[in-house]
Amino acid sequence: MKIAVLPGDGIGTEIVAEAVKVLKTLDLKFEMESALVGGAAYDAHGHPLPESTLKLAKEADAILFGAVGDWKYDKLDRPLRPEQAILGLRKNLGLFANFRPAICYEQLVGASSLKPELVAGLDILIIRELTGDIYFGQPRGRREAPDGEFKGAPEAFDTMRYTKPEIERIAHVAFQAARKRNKKVTSVDKANVLETFQFWKDTVIEVHAQYPDVALEHMYVDNAAMQLVKNPKAFDVVFTGNMFGDILSDEASMLTGSIGMLPSASLNSKNQGLYEPSHGSAPDIAGKGIANPLATILSAAMMLRFSLNQEEAAQRIEAAVQKVLAQGLRTGDIWSEGTTKVGTAQMGDAVVKAL
Amino acid sequence: MKIAVLPGDGIGTEIVAEAVKVLKTLDLKFEMESALVGGAAYDAHGHPLPESTLKLAKEADAILFGAVGDWKYDKLDRPLRPEQAILGLRKNLGLFANFRPAICYEQLVGASSLKPELVAGLDILIIRELTGDIYFGQPRGRREAPDGEFKGAPEAFDTMRYTKPEIERIAHVAFQAARKRNKKVTSVDKANVLETFQFWKDTVIEVHAQYPDVALEHMYVDNAAMQLVKNPKAFDVVFTGNMFGDILSDEASMLTGSIGMLPSASLNSKNQGLYEPSHGSAPDIAGKGIANPLATILSAAMMLRFSLNQEEAAQRIEAAVQKVLAQGLRTGDIWSEGTTKVGTAQMGDAVVKAL
Ligand SMILES: CC(C)[C@H](C(=O)O)[C@@H](O)C(=O)O
Numbered sequence: 001m002k003i004a005v006l007p008g009d010g011i012g013t014e015i016v017a018e019a020v021k022v023l024k025t026l027d028l029k030f031e032m033e034s035a036l037v038g039g040a041a042y043d044a045h046g047h048p049l050p051e052s053t054l055k056l057a058k059e060a061d062a063i064l065f066g067a068v069g070d071w072k073y074d075k076l077d078r079p080l081r082p083e084q085a086i087l088g089l090r091k092n093l094g095l096f097a098n099f100r101p102a103i104c105y106e107q108l109v110g111a112s113s114l115k116p117e118l119v120a121g122l123d124i125l126i127i128r129e130l131t132g133d134i135y136f137g138q139p140r141g142r143r144e145a146p147d148g149e150f151k152g153a154p155e156a157f158d159t160m161r162y163t164k165p166e167i168e169r170i171a172h173v174a175f176q177a178a179r180k181r182n183k184k185v186t187s188v189d190k191a192n193v194l195e196t197f198q199f200w201k202d203t204v205i206e207v208h209a210q211y212p213d214v215a216l217e218h219m220y221v222d223n224a225a226m227q228l229v230k231n232p233k234a235f236d237v238v239f240t241g242n243m244f245g246d247i248l249s250d251e252a253s254m255l256t257g258s259i260g261m262l263p264s265a266s267l268n269s270k271n272q273g274l275y276e277p278s279h280g281s282a283p284d285i286a287g288k289g290i291a292n293p294l295a296t297i298l299s300a301a302m303m304l305r306f307s308l309n310q311e312e313a314a315q316r317i318e319a320a321v322q323k324v325l326a327q328g329l330r331t332g333d334i335w336s337e338g339t340t341k342v343g344t345a346q347m348g349d350a351v352v353k354a355l
Numbered sequence: 356m357k358i359a360v361l362p363g364d365g366i367g368t369e370i371v372a373e374a375v376k377v378l379k380t381l382d383l384k385f386e387m388e389s390a391l392v393g394g395a396a397y398d399a400h401g402h403p404l405p406e407s408t409l410k411l412a413k414e415a416d417a418i419l420f421g422a423v424g425d426w427k428y429d430k431l432d433r434p435l436r437p438e439q440a441i442l443g444l445r446k447n448l449g450l451f452a453n454f455r456p457a458i459c460y461e462q463l464v465g466a467s468s469l470k471p472e473l474v475a476g477l478d479i480l481i482i483r484e485l486t487g488d489i490y491f492g493q494p495r496g497r498r499e500a501p502d503g504e505f506k507g508a509p510e511a512f513d514t515m516r517y518t519k520p521e522i523e524r525i526a527h528v529a530f531q532a533a534r535k536r537n538k539k540v541t542s543v544d545k546a547n548v549l550e551t552f553q554f555w556k557d558t559v560i561e562v563h564a565q566y567p568d569v570a571l572e573h574m575y576v577d578n579a580a581m582q583l584v585k586n587p588k589a590f591d592v593v594f595t596g597n598m599f600g601d602i603l604s605d606e607a608s609m610l611t612g613s614i615g616m617l618p619s620a621s622l623n624s625k626n627q628g629l630y631e632p633s634h635g636s637a638p639d640i641a642g643k644g645i646a647n648p649l650a651t652i653l654s655a656a657m658m659l660r661f662s663l664n665q666e667e668a669a670q671r672i673e674a675a676v677q678k679v680l681a682q683g684l685r686t687g688d689i690w691s692e693g694t695t696k697v698g699t700a701q702m703g704d705a706v707v708k709a710l
């Protein structure tokens with residue numbers, strides 16, 4: 001078994017180092033190989049996703065990913081910007097199924113912007129389609145407007161697209177995930193305006209016929225953005241397209257108050273996966289040794305579970321994280337009166353010790 | 356001066372009746388004419404936006420709109436569904452500038468899902484472009500996928516598009532609105548993924564050169580969805596495209612806890628405008644006389660201000676609404692222990708009395 005380790009930019013290197021520390025403690029048989037990605041790869045090789053990094057990622061059974069991006073690359077042409085690395089990995093490896101749990105940790109209820117009673121015990125799973133939609137749809141670009149009120153004016157455009165098999169496979173993933181949970185799925189669309197999402201809705205209804213034991217509800221994306229704020233616990237499995245999923249999964253993570261704790265997994269049909277924290281590269285705190293490594297450590301646990309078939313090891317890590325929280329250890333982002341503030345490495349060490 | 360009154364469906368008729376009552380009390384010189392729209396118009400005339408209704412709307416100086424939609428129309432072909440009426444009015448009248456204040460009323464702080472300190476005093480203005488983007492972009496439809504991994508499979512697609520003049524005019528609206536407030540604008544885009552929104556960002560930067568006194572920040576839509584939850588008061592004027600604006604304005608309204616209180620205005624370049632509450636048609640409580648008419652009454656105030664040039668009358672209505680809140684009167688949606696629960700008509704009567 002082989003893990004590609006891609007720390008990336010900003011706090012990426014620091015948090016991935018802690019997850020690697022934890023993985024090494026487990027005494028499991030797998031190889032780890034690191035490579036540059038994002039801005040770091042651009043600086044060294046002139047491209048955010050160099051051929052060598054992509055090759056390593058393709059050969060590996062799983063990818064442990066940190067984060068990419070830094071303001072200093074904002075002026076580069078889009079194909080050279082750090083984010084292209086993550087988009088390229090998703091597309092090249094066919095990682096169409098993105099799992100983003102939004103969990104409110106008992107000890108961190110107070111860190112949420114929401115009233116405690118609305119988030120205590122919150123445990124939603126957002127499933128986002130990750131290789132289709134307007135993210136990758138062709139054609140796209142700039143041109144003279146071919147028609148409309150401003151015909152002839154400079155214009156930019158993108159194409160939202162979903163084929164039926166793409167919708168079907170993510171719908172199966174969502175219904176199957178729901179079977180292991182509370183058997184309730186909310187499919188988020190904008191069928192009242194978009195052809196793509198009317199088709200999404202129609203297709204989801206068809207697939208649902210194979211899962212009569214799972215309850216399905218449909219919700220417009222604008223309403224979903226509201227209901228998440230109003231009563232997040234009304235949701236269980238939420239699934240949607242790439243663009244809406246980008247927005248709603250971030251909103252849901254932030255609701256928990258524990259975004260520094262939330263892992264994510266992006267899988268293809270062979271269960272090869274990319275595992276990364278839900279938060280970003282936070283260039284403002286990079287290099288200070290204060291970032292929270294727990295989302296990355298928990299991503300490593302997801303990796304063991306989904307791609308490396310090591311359920312027991314995954315649970316050991318998760319239990320160790322619970323233990324350090326119970327010990328009152330907190331990085332700055334989740335610190336509150338009465339708990340002990342620790343840095344990135346101390347937090348990693350504490351998890352290792354708790355194992 | 357002429358006002359087209361379009362109550363629509365669900366609670367629309369009840370809440371608009373109260374706003375009309377309030378307008379009549381003001382003793383101003385304008386004519387009001389009503390027409391059917393949405394599902395009600397479909398039932399009577401077979402179309403959600405009959406020619407006669409559109410004609411009335413076009414001739415009027417302003418439109419007072421209730422809400423459209425009911426589950427019972429869900430099975431109709433999209434062009435016949437109630438929502439098409441509001442989309443058709445926006446497009447036909449060129450109502451490109453949508454103003455959606457997200458205000459947390461002092462007396463209603465407790466109704467928010469967020470902790471009181473995060474929303475007390477909240478006053479954001481969301482400006483949403485309303486006649487472009489993927490809402491109206493052609494081509495759109497169903498076909499066989501012309502390329503890609505699933506070439507030949509059934510596919511649906513839509514086109515996101517913005518021309519430069521469309522972005523420029525909404526940017527001017529946003530910067531000018533900011534000048535009357537705190538001189539701070541957040542432009543929301545997804546420039547890291549979409550051509551359309553890289554163009555949006557570039558164009559906004561160009562227009563900003565004419566407003567050196569206004570501070571401009573750019574934020575990705577996923578981050579905006581998070582920051583609204585984390586610290587809504589960090590925003591002042593937020594402006595964005597049609598699709599992102601749909602999602603973020605609803606999220607922001609719900610954050611205030613006062614969605615039953617929030618008006619909206621949709622203006623064209625001649626200051627002709629459509630005024631409607633931010634909430635929907637709520638078919639579940641329609642006909643019960645319990646809906647909150649205040650968002651519609653406050654929309655009537657916005658109408659007086661923006662389209663009918665009656666600032667004083669607008670302020671009188673707003674002051675009257677403050678007064679009934681101070682008296683402790685509340686409809687069910689904003690009721691809390693210690694206040695007096697009233698119905699739709701009672702609330703309207705109280706506003707009339709407070710005038
Ligand atoms: C970095 C960016 C391209 C990416 C996305 O939009 O998918 C990020 O926001 C995410 O959610 O992983």
Ligand SMILES: CC(C)[C@H](C(=O)O)[C@@H](O)C(=O)O
Binds near residue numbers: 222438441442
């Ligand atoms: C009813 C629907 C078409 C509409 C929209 O998406 O614009 C509504 O959600 C709104 O925000 O006014």
